[in-house]
Amino acid sequence: MAGVKITETVFRDAHQSLIATRMRTEDMLPIAEKMDKVGFHSLEVWGGATFDSCLRFLREDPWERLRALRKAFKNTKLQMLLRGQNLLGYKHYPDDVVEEFIKKSIENGIDIIRIFDALNDTRNIQKSIEATKKYGGHAQGAISYTVSPVHNIDYYVELALEMEKMGSDSICIKDMSGILTPYVAEKLVKEIKNKISVPLQVHSHFTSGIANQTYMKAIEAGADIVDTAMSPLGMGTSQPATESMIASLESSPYYPDNIDFDLLMDVSDYFKNLRKKYEKDGLIKEKLLNVDVRTLRYQVPGGMLSNLASQLESQGAIDKFDEVLEEVPKVREDLGFPPLVTPMSQMVGTQAVFNVVLGERYKMIPKEVKNYVKGLYGKPAVEIKEEIRQLIIGNDDIITCRPADLLEPELDKLKENIKEFIEQDEDVLTYAMFPQVALDFFKYRQSYKYKIDYNLLNEEDKVYPV
Secondary structure, eight states: OOOOEEEEOTTTHHHHHHSTTOOOHHHHGGGHHHHHTTOOSEEEEEETTHHHHIIIIIOOOHHHHHHHHHHHOSSSEEEEEEOGGGTTSSSOOOHHHHHHHHHHHHHTTOOEEEEEOTTOOGGGTHHHHHHHHHTTOEEEEEEEOOOSSSOSHHHHHHHHHHHHHTTOSEEEEEETTSOOOHHHHHHHHHHHHHHOOSOEEEEEOSTTSOHHHHHHHHHHTTOOEEEEBOGGGOSTTSOOBHHHHHHHTTTSTTSOTTOOHHHHHHHHHHHHHHHHHHHHTTOOOGGGTSOOTHHHHHOOOHHHHHHHHHHHHHTTOGGGHHHHHHHHHHHHHHTTOOOSOTTHHHHHHHHHHHHHHTSSTTSSOOHHHHHHHTTTTOOOSSOOOHHHHHHHHTTOOOOOSOGGGGOOOOHHHHHHHTTTTOSSTHHHHHHHHOHHHHHHHHHHHHHHHHHHHTTOSOGGGOSOOO
């Protein structure tokens, strides 16, 4: 029996979970050579919120980051997280944008693309899987794991089978809330492994404090790969700690092959020092490091907990936090039990806040929630009840086609819109994801380069400001 493989998340999900996706490329590159020799199956380095955060907060070009990491990692596969037809944004994009984005991601260095849809509507991942395979990448179909009267073992086994038939090179059980319990994981992994022939990966978060046990039972049941994070940026709302997980498998047939544990300790020391830097900057919040068992009851991911708190604080209603947590499962049931992952977590959370703060359910309804009920994000696992549909959209029509079929190609239009700013082909895709943020970045980039070209900056000033 081959040992389990490890995907290290410290350059993506770990810092997205614990330091608001603020890790800079300059903090990644110094340790890259050592990490490349540890023996990881892959490194998750891109996608998720990193693209937005690079542009919006760090004044970095995410494409430049990817190219720099690809150059630094000569032996280890690089992985990214993609929201299917949503790519890295919060809406559906036309097929021409999806295909070009995936093509450029692979050209710039991505090997494995983990593709999920917030509703597990496989129509929304089909194009991404096809494009990934077309351009030579490894397409990993990801199941958004949640618990409801319809989200059971049989549902997930069928979903895994469908993803394999669509062309997925591997399958991932993506437990973004940390609610997959150990013995359920054991049964789920066994059942899926009995039906599929491609590798199975398990991704969880430590939010509820049970992910270590979940991983152990999943590995014993046949999981091929698990996601972990270097301990200085592990646990809490992040993944289980890499060093501890590997050590716990010692003297078992599951111990990862080719892992250099001494080198892993050196890597760990680097991130210990780096963590001190981010603590000093005030980016690590105590509440993100603690176990929160409420996750098991409300199924609210760690990032969503902090977002709810921020929304309530801004409205002077933080005293209603527990009431909002109670409202979240009710809204989720009303909306057909969507998994609480981007963008559904934001929709359900915001609606729950409005329902509580305004003292009347569905008195105010965000546009995104209305569009979701109209079918513009895909099909819910459970049909939305007639009375809820009437409350939210009245007699408006519900679409039943694949949502992206309603979208016209737009790459040429996007190119025309920003022709004065284009310095690389990828700029058009950056603009497609986050138009205003991208324009601000492009203007800044032009100004920055102009100043350097004409030596108007002192040497010590030639850095991108936060």
